[in-house]
Amino acid sequence: MRKKWIELGMVLMGLVLAGGCSHLHHHQLGDIDSGVVLQGSRFELLVSQVGVNIQEAGDIAKGVARSQQARDQIQAIQGIIALFQMGPRTGNDIYSDTFADHLTDSILERCPTGRISGLSVTRETAKYPIVSGEIVKIVGYCMNEKGIGVL
Amino acid sequence: MNSMLKSCAICTVFAFLTLFFSGCTHLHSVSTTSVPVQRDSKVSVERSRMIVLALNFNNDYVNEMAEDLARQCSQGRVQGILTKHEKVTYFPLLLHQVRVSAQGYCVRPRG
Numbered sequence: 001m002r003k004k005w006i007e008l009g010m011v012l013m014g015l016v017l018a019g020g021c022s023h024l025h026h027h028q029l030g031d032i033d034s035g036v037v038l039q040g041s042r043f044e045l046l047v048s049q050v051g052v053n054i055q056e057a058g059d060i061a062k063g064v065a066r067s068q069q070a071r072d073q074i075q076a077i078q079g080i081i082a083l084f085q086m087g088p089r090t091g092n093d094i095y096s097d098t099f100a101d102h103l104t105d106s107i108l109e110r111c112p113t114g115r116i117s118g119l120s121v122t123r124e125t126a127k128y129p130i131v132s133g134e135i136v137k138i139v140g141y142c143m144n145e146k147g148i149g150v151l
Numbered sequence: 152m153n154s155m156l157k158s159c160a161i162c163t164v165f166a167f168l169t170l171f172f173s174g175c176t177h178l179h180s181v182s183t184t185s186v187p188v189q190r191d192s193k194v195s196v197e198r199s200r201m202i203v204l205a206l207n208f209n210n211d212y213v214n215e216m217a218e219d220l221a222r223q224c225s226q227g228r229v230q231g232i233l234t235k236h237e238k239v240t241y242f243p244l245l246l247h248q249v250r251v252s253a254q255g256y257c258v259r260p261r262g
Contacts, residue, residue: 024251027210027213027251029216
């Protein structure tokens, strides 16, 4: 009984520690036209996809499984899944690789004049227990034809 | 016996040196934009955050980097920007620093 409480406590502590943390994977700056950046309007675009940490889900399932046999089965499934997820990656697995494809169109929608500069692209993960937000964020500056911020 | 003690001491010193000086800095990514011909004026900016126990709730500290570079080159364009993202581990799991630095060239209109 006491062992169960300790296990539950450890799972809860893990959830608290892993909850809501943000992890920066990549940040990139584009060329800067100082006039546009200093006098234009700042805009921010964000797209995200839900990521799933199957390893973490399996660990929690193992923690609450009653029999050793069930734990072994979960372990075997985790091993099989891990074989299919080898290789370099950022963040958790997602189920769409096109979620950031329309970002260039979105930038032009936000700044129809096309006078855009100081674009910075950030790839980050907002980490929660089991799931995560796999985020691509773009910050840029826009100017209209008269040289005034348009947003 | 004496030589054994000496070997142990050397091993211990080696282990400590390995622990303190190897694998402390991790380079996550590097990117660059087109490098201009005019490269006489360099501008740079660096942002970093110390992270304790992997608890970090946002990455907003990198958002103002473009503005900082623009301020350093208010009459021109910043080109050839090399952006570097690295992590420095001070104590594994307990304390690390995430550092993003950018350096480029300020190109001012001639004449």
